């Protein structure tokens with residue numbers, strides 16, 4: 449499960465601690481760790497506000513309570529602090545966000561099928577083959593573009609209901625009806641051009 453928004457609290461805590469321990473107070477995160485942190489930050493209840501118009505760098509700092517935390521410097525120079533506690537607080541997902549997560553779960557079979565059919569692919573961008581390779585959507589038909597297209601053509605905000613989603617705290621969120629998942633999967637599969645990326649190209653490009 450590579451999407452940090454699907455991780456358990458324990459796994460999130462572990463990965464954040466690993467990141468933090470790679471640095472001294474005052475250090476900025478590497479490009480790779482920053483990309484990972486930005487994905488994890490999506491769990492934060494105020495992720496949108498923390499992120500602002502974009503993040504230029506992230507530093508390890510000590511907050512008022514004496515705990516190590518992360519300071520985000522946004523592209524416009526303003527700063528926000530996002531510590532472990534905020535990120536670990538459970539975020540309440542909007543219905544539109546739940547739709548995105550259900551759509552991701554719906555295409556998991558397509559992703560796995562592609563992975564099985566291309567066991568030896570090298571990274572489409574840098575040509576490397578590493579231990580953990582990712583299945584990615586080649587632009588312009590990124591996952592977000594395809595998902596938004598399907599939403600625009602078949603749904604509106606008014607038709608989204610909590611009952612459309614299967615809420616199981618121990619499993620990734622998914623569509624309650626397999627027919628809906630299959631509908632999105634078909635829409636996705638004819639548009640997606642999947643490719644294989646290495647971990648660092650996947651994290652730095654994040655086209656997905």
Ligand SMILES: [Zn+2]
Nearest residue numbers: 571574646649
């Ligand atoms: Zn690569």
